[in-house]
Amino acid sequence: MGVIVGPRVIDAGASLFSVLISPVPVAAGFPSPAQDYFDGRIDLNAHLIKDITSTFVVRVTGDSMERAGISDGDELIVNRALEPRDGSVVIAVLDGELTVKRLRLTPTGVVLQAENPKYPDIKVPALSELTIWGVATRCLHHV
Template sequence: MALDSTTLAKVELTVMQPHPDAPKSALPLFLSKVTAGLPAQVDDTVHDYVDLNDYCLPHPESSFLLRVSGQSMLGAGIHDGDLLVVDRSSKPKSGQVVIAALDGEFTVKRLARQGQAVQLVAENPEYPSIKVRPDQMFMIWGVVTFVVHRL
């Protein structure tokens, strides 16, 4: 069975890795947390500084970014056009969102393993999940650790 691009939420494989000489930029992290419920008093004390490179790329030598194309992962908060931070050094576990290669095509899906059975689960009811058959070429490229999208 051939899988077409409407079944797979494709990722553009323009691999972007941090340049080793890229400047680091630490941003202030305030002591207060912002509530998502009722408003609360704000404390404007700077608690620390956070460099997003260090925060989002704990393994920069094995991390890269991919841009998403498709709607199959909306339920996981992954939208068309988002950037995914992918870590190749993390061992993929069932339940994690992964970048997988299946018969030469790439997709982003939630990994589901039960014994020897592997399934790539869509997070949008309009898209089917994919049961990986033993006769298919299958490889996991990495684990998605962060999603970057504009509001």
């Protein structure tokens, strides 16, 4: 049961993630006590942000994640509280820089993969020797 919270930072008086939609008829179901206050907007915060305290938005520079659909200039939604797993797109600290990679946890070791053949894999002896800053949950790709 998640706590739904709206935009945490208000800038220019507008929500970053408010999208207007046209009213859509919904089949009658369990009546919600919040119905009277439903104002017809999808709140992207509610859908894209699981935990407001641990979620950050970062911007990608470079093309090493192209094959994963992450392009130069795209924004990523990153949850710092998530446990990184095999296959997670992670923000790792490499040489003091925040770097986005695909994490591979294999029997032979930990690999940080690029999603672009131009860039080599980076092998790490153990996960404990790696600082994972956060796990990307969504890409806001510019189409």
